[in-house]
Amino acid sequence: MLQIRTRSTPHLWARGQAFVGVAVVLVVVAVAGLVVAQLGSAAADRAAARTAADASALAAAVGGPAAAAEASRRNGAELESVSVTSEGAEVTVRVGRATASARAEAGSSPAADGRSATAASLH
Numbered sequence: 001m002l003q004i005r006t007r008s009t010p011h012l013w014a015r016g017q018a019f020v021g022v023a024v025v026l027v028v029v030a031v032a033g034l035v036v037a038q039l040g041s042a043a044a045d046r047a048a049a050r051t052a053a054d055a056s057a058l059a060a061a062v063g064g065p066a067a068a069a070e071a072s073r074r075n076g077a078e079l080e081s082v083s084v085t086s087e088g089a090e091v092t093v094r095v096g097r098a099t100a101s102a103r104a105e106a107g108s109s110p111a112a113d114g115r116s117a118t119a120a121s122l123h
Contacts, residue, residue: 045096052077052093053102060089061104 052075060068065082068091072079077093088105 042097045098046100048076049093049095049098049100050102051075052095053091053100054104056082056091056093057089057102057104060084060091061106 052072055075056068056072056077056079059071060082061084064084068082068084068089069079072091072093075093075095077095080092080094080099082091083089086106088103090101090103092099092101
């Protein structure tokens with residue numbers, strides 16, 4: 001009796017389908033990674049802007065606009081506006097694409113040695 005043996009080999013189209021599937025998965029993972037990176041960057045910018053705004057408002061309430069500009073620069077922010085009145089100060093800063101505003105009131109409180117000291121509080 002004659003026996004015929006055949007070797008099964010994967011078809012070329014089957015290998016091509018696997019390649020396309022892997023390529024699609026890689027593209028989806030890359031896009032998801034970019035979205036997560038952008039969201040993380042935006043969150044970091046917002047947090048940095050809030051910190052810089054708080055520091056700049058406190059500095060402005062105690063030392064005026066020049067102090068606010070220095071505080072915002074040291075915190076990596078761009079000072080967009082500053083308003084100083086007898087009651088306190090209000091500032092707006094920008095870090096990346098994020099903008100934040102803060103207000104601080106200036107006041108006077110007795111120092112430990114009995115002299116008057118300038119203080120500021122955030123609102």
